[in-house]
Amino acid sequence: MLVVNASTTEKDWNWITSHKDDEQVELRNVSADYCQIALQGPDALRVLQTLTATPLDEIKYYHFRMGEVDGVQAIISRTGYTGEDGFEVYAAPDHAEQLWARILDAGNYGAPEGVTPCGLAARNTLRLEAAMALYGHEINEETTLLEANLSWICKLNKGDFTGRESLARQKEEGVKRKLVGFEMTDRGIARDGQTVLINGKQVGQVTSGSPAPFLRKNIGLAFVPVEHAEVNREIQIDVRGRPANARLVPVPFYKRDRKANS
Numbered sequence: 173m174l175v176v177n178a179s180t181t182e183k184d185w186n187w188i189t190s191h192k193d194d195e196q197v198e199l200r201n202v203s204a205d206y207c208q209i210a211l212q213g214p215d216a217l218r219v220l221q222t223l224t225a226t227p228l229d230e231i232k233y234y235h236f237r238m239g240e241v242d243g244v245q246a247i248i249s250r251t252g253y254t255g256e257d258g259f260e261v262y263a264a265p266d267h268a269e270q271l272w273a274r275i276l277d278a279g280n281y282g283a284p285e286g287v288t289p290c291g292l293a294a295r296n297t298l299r300l301e302a303a304m305a306l307y308g309h310e311i312n313e314e315t316t317l318l319e320a321n322l323s324w325i326c327k328l329n330k331g332d333f334t335g336r337e338s339l340a341r342q343k344e345e346g347v348k349r350k351l352v353g354f355e356m357t358d359r360g361i362a363r364d365g366q367t368v369l370i371n372g373k374q375v376g377q378v379t380s381g382s383p384a385p386f387l388r389k390n391i392g393l394a395f396v397p398v399e400h401a402e403v404n405r406e407i408q409i410d411v412r413g414r415p416a417n418a419r420l421v422p423v424p425f426y427k428r429d430r431k432a433n434s
Contacts, residue, residue: 173202173247174188175208177307177308179200179308180307181203185201186331189411191334195263203389204260204265205265206263206264206265207262207263207264207265207267207268207271208260208261208262209260209261209268209271209272209275210252210258210259210260210261211258211259211260211261211275211279211287212252212254212256212257212258212295212298213254213256213257213258213287214256214257214428215255215285216252216256216257216258216259217229217259217280219275219278219279219287220241220248220259220261220275220278223241223242223274223275223278224239224240224241224242224248225239225240226239226240226248228248228250228259230333231248231249231250231259231363232250233250233251234250234251235249235250236248236249236250236251241261241263241268241271241274242271242274244263244264244267244270245263245264246259246261246262246263246271247261247262247263248260248261248262248263251349253295253304254295254298254299254302254426255298255299255301255302255304255424255426255427255428256298256302257403257428261275275287276289276346281321281422296382296427297382297384297385297416298382300382300391300392300393300425301379301384301386301387301391301424301425301426302375302394302424302425302426302427302428303353303423303424303425304424305320305321305322305351305393306380309364309379309380309393310351310379310380310393316338316339316342316347317339318339318342318343318347318351319349319351319395320345320351321350321351321423326378328337328340328343346398347398348397348398349376349395349396349397349398350393350395350396350397350398350401351393351394352393352394352395352396352401352420352423353391353392353393353419353421353422353423353424353425354390354391354392354393354394354407354409354419354420354421355390355391355392355418355419355421355425356389356390356391356392356409356416356417356418357418357419358416358417358418359416360379360390360409360411360414360416361381361382361383361390361411362376362390362391362392362394362409362411362416362418363382363411364378364379364381365377365378365411366381366410366411367409367410368376368394368396368407368409368410369407369408369409369410369415370396370400370405370406370407370408372408372415375396375397375400375407376394376395376396376397376400377394377395378392378393378394378409379392379393379394379395380392380393381393381409384425384426386426387425387426389425391421391425392409392418393423396420401420402420403420403421403422404419404420405419406418406419406420407419407420
């Protein structure tokens with residue numbers, strides 16, 4: 173079961189089906205058969221556990237279990253893309269409203285420390301603080317996973333696959349550019365697509381930039397030539413025609429305490 177970016181469902185489906193070369197393999201697009209509700213944050217386990225008998229603490233990161241949530245048969249996964257602990261509940265879409273309401277209720281909706289609905293902009297600042305790559309920003313059809321610091325998801329020694337030859341060659345030759353994190357040292361907010369400068373020369377481009385509410389800093393990710401990718405290097409971001417100072421910093425910008433959430 174593949175869970176893809178909602179905005180690229182059709183494109184991904186077309187790509188997958190175009191590479192099907194085994195008649196014994198059956199592919200089905202079941203997007204309309206599921207709703208998905210993601211509960212993210214340090215209290216996600218405590219809140220969701222009140223609605224399910226499935227022992228959530230036994231689900232490892234990037235794993236899942238079948239179970240019931242508020243009496244609804246569901247897939248419960250732990251693959252959140254926010255840099256925090258969290259769970260995703262997949263169920264039949266006619267149960268979406270029930271599950272939404274029950275999760276808010278269990279999380280004491282409206283209380284200062286309760287569960288609060290949030291949209292993609294909030295999710296985007298969270299994943300950026302955790303330096304997680306996002307399709308259409310850090311990763312796209314022009315980017316390899318080696319450039320985007322995602323080599324951990326791809327094992328070159330597990331047989332042939334689409335793109336393996338190109339990745340193996342790039343790994344041997346070395347990448348020419350690297351995804352790095354930066355924080356602004358001048359006033360100003362870096363935004364996606366803005367130019368990265370070193371000594372007045374254009375060297376790269378911001379892939380994601382935003383204020384980081386938890387860190388109370390203005391941060392971003394950018395691709396720069398590998399020879400300029402060392403931590404603490406001073407750079408400038410062209411913010412609406414004005415070079416604003418920034419410096420490269422280690423990523424992730426924020427790393428949660430996994431022991432506290434396990």
